[in-house]
Amino acid sequence: MNNITGPPVEGDNFYGREPEIDYAWGRISTGNNLILPSPRRVGKTSFALKLLDIAKREGWDTISINLERITSEQAFIERFVEELRKLSWWDQASTQIINFLSLFKQLKPSFKYGDVEMELSWEENKIDIYKQLADILDHRKPTLIFFDELTVLLNVILNADENGKRNVSAFLHWLRSLRIVGRSRIKWIYCSSVGIENFTHQHGISDTMNDISDYRLKSFSHNESIGMLLNLGRSNNLDVTKEIAKDVVGLLDYCLPFFLQIMFDKLNYLVNIENVPIDRKISQYAYAQIITENHFNTWIERIENQYGYQKKYVFALLKLTCQDKSGVSRANLINATTASGLDIDDAEEIVRKLIYMLKNDGYLVEDNGLYRFRSPLLRDFWFERFVR
Numbered sequence: 001m002n003n004i005t006g007p008p009v010e011g012d013n014f015y016g017r018e019p020e021i022d023y024a025w026g027r028i029s030t031g032n033n034l035i036l037p038s039p040r041r042v043g044k045t046s047f048a049l050k051l052l053d054i055a056k057r058e059g060w061d062t063i064s065i066n067l068e069r070i071t072s073e074q075a076f077i078e079r080f081v082e083e084l085r086k087l088s089w090w091d092q093a094s095t096q097i098i099n100f101l102s103l104f105k106q107l108k109p110s111f112k113y114g115d116v117e118m119e120l121s122w123e124e125n126k127i128d129i130y131k132q133l134a135d136i137l138d139h140r141k142p143t144l145i146f147f148d149e150l151t152v153l154l155n156v157i158l159n160a161d162e163n164g165k166r167n168v169s170a171f172l173h174w175l176r177s178l179r180i181v182g183r184s185r186i187k188w189i190y191c192s193s194v195g196i197e198n199f200t201h202q203h204g205i206s207d208t209m210n211d212i213s214d215y216r217l218k219s220f221s222h223n224e225s226i227g228m229l230l231n232l233g234r235s236n237n238l239d240v241t242k243e244i245a246k247d248v249v250g251l252l253d254y255c256l257p258f259f260l261q262i263m264f265d266k267l268n269y270l271v272n273i274e275n276v277p278i279d280r281k282i283s284q285y286a287y288a289q290i291i292t293e294n295h296f297n298t299w300i301e302r303i304e305n306q307y308g309y310q311k312k313y314v315f316a317l318l319k320l321t322c323q324d325k326s327g328v329s330r331a332n333l334i335n336a337t338t339a340s341g342l343d344i345d346d347a348e349e350i351v352r353k354l355i356y357m358l359k360n361d362g363y364l365v366e367d368n369g370l371y372r373f374r375s376p377l378l379r380d381f382w383f384e385r386f387v388r
């Protein structure tokens, strides 16, 4: 098992999650679609790829598209068609497909600029394109389609022009119409690091997703985490003892595989580069370094990008919360936002809304009426960055 810290893991590098994979595959193979709405680096893409592997093994067709690199609605359709053409059931000879492609090929490609004669514009033809494309999908063939980072594309569509809101709603309705075809054997997995629920709720289009069940990946149990650290140690010739693995897990408490991987990488670095002895002190040492590094910058950026004008209140709430391991009361959170300039009625309303979003987005959990960081590691990182 390789020590991979960032990109999705596949094959032997995918550790654990057996019951979750069984459960998720069970849901898909009995006719459900799945959305994995978890923060970045929880392990969604790796998990979805594992499900695609199983589907392939069972003889399904599969498609996997990372929407994070798609820059427009048209570019999405181009990419989707490119993938569909590789499928076993894509029949060059079908009249519907011939008609679709003849329209599609006349479109000015999304990556060409300037006037190209004789080519049709996307805007004027997109309704037809969507409609025809929906009609050519063969719903009798088992096919698993994975769209990674769906909400990133939704934001691209939303912000493209003044019709963004209408376009994003139409797009989500179109996707929904593909999912709800009766007895369809096409199944869908979406991943979203950016709260999809927050997105659809904010734009009043939650109904476009109400047919699809979400699954939130779990953190690893302490035993599973110790097992993974020992496994990494064995495969990478680092003498991680059970005691050291337990120390690491004790510090992390909330164990995402990514956290285990970066802790392991740090142990490996300390031992082999800094010549630190591998003993019971090393886990503290590794942890102290990690919280000063940039592994969690995406958690800061997400707030900057997704919370709009409310971000200053979010930073105020989190700054307060990261200072108290046991958690902060709602009243104190409200005080923190009035201190940054809100009047009391607005503060109550905003804190209620932001707590909901921050829980959804994986920052906070609620325990007996107190709010605290879900991950001690993220909390200590936050403290280093914004308080110390």
Ligand SMILES: Nc1ncnc2c1ncn2[C@@H]1O[C@H](COP(=O)(O)OP(=O)(O)O)[C@@H](O)[C@H]1O
Binding pocket: 004, 005, 006, 007, 008, 009, 013, 014, 015, 016, 017, 038, 039, 040, 041, 042, 043, 044, 045, 046, 047, 193, 257, 258, 261
């Ligand atoms: N099942 C797993 N086994 C081992 N490491 C994992 C696993 N899932 C995730 N990881 C770790 O998390 C990192 C991010 O995984 P990824 O699937 O890309 O997450 P996401 O798609 O949620 O951002 C990987 O580089 C790896 O370090």
Ligand SMILES: [Mg+2]
Binding pocket: 041, 044, 045, 046, 148, 191
């Ligand atoms: Mg991913």
